[in-house]
Amino acid sequence: MADTPYQVTGRQVRTEEPPSVSRVLGDGLKRSIAHVQDYSLLCLESVTNILTGPRYLQDLLAQMDAIGVGSLSIVLLAGFFIGAVMVMHTGSQFSRFGQTALTGDIVAVALVRELGPTISGLLVAGRCASGIASELGSMLVTEQVDAMRAMGTDPSRKLVTPRVVATLLMLPLLTAMADFIGLVGGSVVSVFTLRLDAYQFWSRAIAALDFADIMQGMSKAVFFGFILSTVGCYQGLNVRGGTQGVGRATTQAVVVSSVLILASDVFLTRLALYLSGKFF
Amino acid sequence: MNLSGAVEPAISLEDVHIGFEEGDVLRGVSFEVYPRETLILLGETGTGKTLTLKMAAGLLKPAAGRVRVLGEPISEMPEKEILDVRRKIGFVFQEGALFDSMTVAENVAYRLQEDHLPDEVIEPRVREALRFVELEDAIDRLPSELSGGMRRRVSIARALIDRPPIVLYDSPTAGLDPVTSQTIITLILSLRDLYGVTSLLATHRLQDGFALANFRFNPEVGRVVPLAANPGEERSENGGGTRFLVYREGKVYFEGDQHQILKSGDPYLNRFLI
Ligand SMILES: Nc1ncnc2c1ncn2[C@@H]1O[C@H](COP(=O)(O)OP(=O)(O)OP(=O)(O)O)[C@@H](O)[C@H]1O
Ligand SMILES: [Mg+2]
Numbered sequence: 001m002a003d004t005p006y007q008v009t010g011r012q013v014r015t016e017e018p019p020s021v022s023r024v025l026g027d028g029l030k031r032s033i034a035h036v037q038d039y040s041l042l043c044l045e046s047v048t049n050i051l052t053g054p055r056y057l058q059d060l061l062a063q064m065d066a067i068g069v070g071s072l073s074i075v076l077l078a079g080f081f082i083g084a085v086m087v088m089h090t091g092s093q094f095s096r097f098g099q100t101a102l103t104g105d106i107v108a109v110a111l112v113r114e115l116g117p118t119i120s121g122l123l124v125a126g127r128c129a130s131g132i133a134s135e136l137g138s139m140l141v142t143e144q145v146d147a148m149r150a151m152g153t154d155p156s157r158k159l160v161t162p163r164v165v166a167t168l169l170m171l172p173l174l175t176a177m178a179d180f181i182g183l184v185g186g187s188v189v190s191v192f193t194l195r196l197d198a199y200q201f202w203s204r205a206i207a208a209l210d211f212a213d214i215m216q217g218m219s220k221a222v223f224f225g226f227i228l229s230t231v232g233c234y235q236g237l238n239v240r241g242g243t244q245g246v247g248r249a250t251t252q253a254v255v256v257s258s259v260l261i262l263a264s265d266v267f268l269t270r271l272a273l274y275l276s277g278k279f280f
Numbered sequence: 281m282n283l284s285g286a287v288e289p290a291i292s293l294e295d296v297h298i299g300f301e302e303g304d305v306l307r308g309v310s311f312e313v314y315p316r317e318t319l320i321l322l323g324e325t326g327t328g329k330t331l332t333l334k335m336a337a338g339l340l341k342p343a344a345g346r347v348r349v350l351g352e353p354i355s356e357m358p359e360k361e362i363l364d365v366r367r368k369i370g371f372v373f374q375e376g377a378l379f380d381s382m383t384v385a386e387n388v389a390y391r392l393q394e395d396h397l398p399d400e401v402i403e404p405r406v407r408e409a410l411r412f413v414e415l416e417d418a419i420d421r422l423p424s425e426l427s428g429g430m431r432r433r434v435s436i437a438r439a440l441i442d443r444p445p446i447v448l449y450d451s452p453t454a455g456l457d458p459v460t461s462q463t464i465i466t467l468i469l470s471l472r473d474l475y476g477v478t479s480l481l482a483t484h485r486l487q488d489g490f491a492l493a494n495f496r497f498n499p500e501v502g503r504v505v506p507l508a509a510n511p512g513e514e515r516s517e518n519g520g521g522t523r524f525l526v527y528r529e530g531k532v533y534f535e536g537d538q539h540q541i542l543k544s545g546d547p548y549l550n551r552f553l554i
Contacts, residue, residue: 054394142375142377142380143375143377144378144379146334146373146377147371147373147377147378147379148379149339150337150339150369150371150373151371151390151391151394151438152363152364152366152367153363153394
């Protein structure tokens with residue numbers, strides 16, 4: 001059963017006695033463990049599929065277009081506004097000490113290390129994890145996934161891997177763009193409200209960043225991309241109960257991937273701080 | 281052929297059980313389909329016909345029992361190995377299950393595209409398959425723009441494109457008007473008699489089965505002609521004959537040919553005669 005996570009499990013025995021508290025809890029626990037197990041398996045397969053053929057390059061390109069190019073505008077818009085708002089907040093604090101020149105430093109570090117990847121991750125989760133879950137979910141309930149399997153195609157290769165790999169590749173790029181546009185937004189606001197020189201803002205911002213910051217931001221983006229795409233695929237391929245189930249899976253995909261992104265961010269930041277103290 | 285000289289079945293189910301939380305659906309079903317034979321699987325709605333076909337294609341695993349297809353123990357193989365066996369099986373889904381974001385041509389070409397055949401090879405074969413189901417005009421349409429009967433025919437074209445030796449038809453005439461049903465049965469007939477495919481056909485209309493048992497496609501005349509009235513002659517025509525299997529409450533209730541069904545006078549079997 002383990003190698004076919006998307007199929008209906010036939011169960012032969014029927015239990016008739018009334019449910020007891022321990023049974024209900026036990027069943028719940030068993031179900032959660034099964035979920036975690038199936039999800040881990042899907043994650044593992046999505047990566048190991050790359051090593052052996054057949055690979056679906058055409059689907060990968062289509063997904064890169066849908067996920068990367070498709071999300072560009074919202075990520076850029078959000079990046080611009082976040083950068084602008086950051087400058088307003090930090091600028092107003094720094095001006096109390098007459099240190100508005102430091103704004104560039106703080107905004108650059110916060111954007112590159114934290115806000116760029118997190119905001120992009122959350123936005124792409126809202127846009128693509130839901131899209132993936134509803135697309136795969138609809139395919140599942142209309143038996144298109146079964147039809148694929150019936151024709152000898154492995155859905156994890158044809159459907160999951162291209163989406164996961166495309167997100168892994170595109171989210172760091174989107175994050176880099178969001179970082180840059182965020183700094184543009186920041187510099188615009190600092191010129192107009194803080195009366196800072198744009199050159200000064202940019203040179204301080206660039207000087208404040210070092211390799212470790214960029215590494216931290218990019219590795220977070222890769223990680224978040226993996227989370228949101230695998231959660232989207234998992235929710236989509238485990239839909240129960242028709243159209244309503246597809247709706248539920250879509251919502252669930254966004255909620256679960258957003259929470260996982262924010263929670264893993266804490267650990268990733270801690271790890272990054274530890275590593276940067278050691279190596280960089 | 282095995283050692284004893286007997287023909288090995290193309291599909292065999294041995295004491296298969298399957299069920300869900302609500303209860304068992306199949307409780308010990310065994311049957312065989314021999315090469316080039318047509319087996320008509322009859323049963324009321326919810327008796328497990330679709331489940332049987334899905335198990336025969338390895339899409340579902342039985343809770344107990346064994347399913348063998350072309351000698352492979354498909355119910356015990358991991359999914360990755362079943363994928364290769366499935367390339368020898370065509371599956372016509374009850375609802376068609378066409379890829380709704382692809383055109384009719386892309387749907388039909390899917391299996392060939394999977395094999396990375398060049399476009400010059402795929403294109404004529406897709407046209408040929410669509411001509412066979414008389415849908416050449418719909419080649420660039422999307423499934424959502426087709427009628428139910430057209431979708432069913434595209435689904436048949438998609439299943440036969442690779443000339444699989446076995447085709448599983450899940451209620452191919454369900455929900456269609458009598459004329460369209462007849463067209464589809466004619467298609468199945470000619471597919472069987474032109475390419476000698478082994479067919480397992482689930483239906484709740486006995487007349488579909490009778491049509492398959494009493495007619496054959498004559499390639500010389502290019503149309504469907506009645507079989508000789510002499511019952512012994514049927515088998516020699518295409519190697520296999522047509523047999524009937526009736527499910528009732530999770531078991532095989534009846535197994536035999538059309539004469540046995542007609543002679544039985546069984547009230548349950550008569551219900552399918554309407
Ligand atoms: N995924 C599932 N979960 C729970 N029960 C199921 C599932 N799939 C099928 N069943 C049950 O199994 C039984 C047999 O279903 P199946 O689809 O094989 O019927 P069928 O003989 O094909 O009927 P029909 O002629 O209406 O197509 C039904 O009672 C159905 O409720
Ligand atoms: Mg059915």
